[in-house]
Amino acid sequence: MGEEREQEKGKKKSGEFQVITEDQLDPQFKYEIIKEPGGENFLRCMQCGTCTASCPVKAIDPDYNCRRIIRMALIGDKESVLKSKFIWMCSTCYSCYERCPQDVKITELMFALKNIAVKYGYIHPSIKAQLDLLEKFGALLEISEFENRMREKYGLPKINQSPEKVKKVLEKEKIKDVIEGDS
Ligand code: SF4
Numbered sequence: 164m165g166e167e168r169e170q171e172k173g174k175k176k177s178g179e180f181q182v183i184t185e186d187q188l189d190p191q192f193k194y195e196i197i198k199e200p201g202g203e204n205f206l207r208c209m210q211c212g213t214c215t216a217s218c219p220v221k222a223i224d225p226d227y228n229c230r231r232i233i234r235m236a237l238i239g240d241k242e243s244v245l246k247s248k249f250i251w252m253c254s255t256c257y258s259c260y261e262r263c264p265q266d267v268k269i270t271e272l273m274f275a276l277k278n279i280a281v282k283y284g285y286i287h288p289s290i291k292a293q294l295d296l297l298e299k300f301g302a303l304l305e306i307s308e309f310e311n312r313m314r315e316k317y318g319l320p321k322i323n324q325s326p327e328k329v330k331k332v333l334e335k336e337k338i339k340d341v342i343e344g345d346s
């Protein structure tokens with residue numbers, strides 16, 4: 164617990180923890196979050212840790228800690244939160260959402276944090292990789308002849324991947340511009 168407190172208190176730099184000073188914090192950040200759809204109940208968090216204890220991502224990556232992300236956001240450590248890879252690692256499983264005693268709606272809060280991060284130009288590279296796949300296949304994975312043979316075996320129709328319609332949607336909604344920071 165002592166080590167975790169140190170991590171909350173400091174930013175990692177060259178393998179060491181650096182104490183955050185008051186001037187590095189943005190006291191307005193929490194108000195920015197509650198205005199974003201999904202962030203409305205964020206200030207209700209009482210740091211009980213039920214969300215982290217429920218989280219399957221935490222079970223795979225011990226560094227992932229949704230309670231800690233909320234804590235960082237509450238104290239106004241805006242830059243660390245928005246640049247964090249962790250806000251992009253939420254699997255949207257809703258375990259925390261179902262169990263939070265304060266109805267913080269953490270899953271939706273993670274969407275809110277991602278949306279704010281995008282506004283400030285912070286987007287995890289995995290999102291760009293997903294965009295490339297959507298443009299190429301019209302889906303997040305390629306359907307090979309093997310998959311289509313398996314589908315045929317089970318009486319399912321063949322899938323002909325056609326990315327054109329998806330590309331039109333991406334162009335219409337200017338998704339690429341947002342992700343590549345041109346808008
Ligand atoms: S379960 Fe809810 S109240 Fe508890 S730490 Fe997580 S968000 Fe905060």
Ligand code: SF4
Nearest residue numbers: 218253254256257259
């Ligand atoms: S919704 Fe996200 S943060 Fe909540 S338990 Fe699932 S993976 Fe963890």
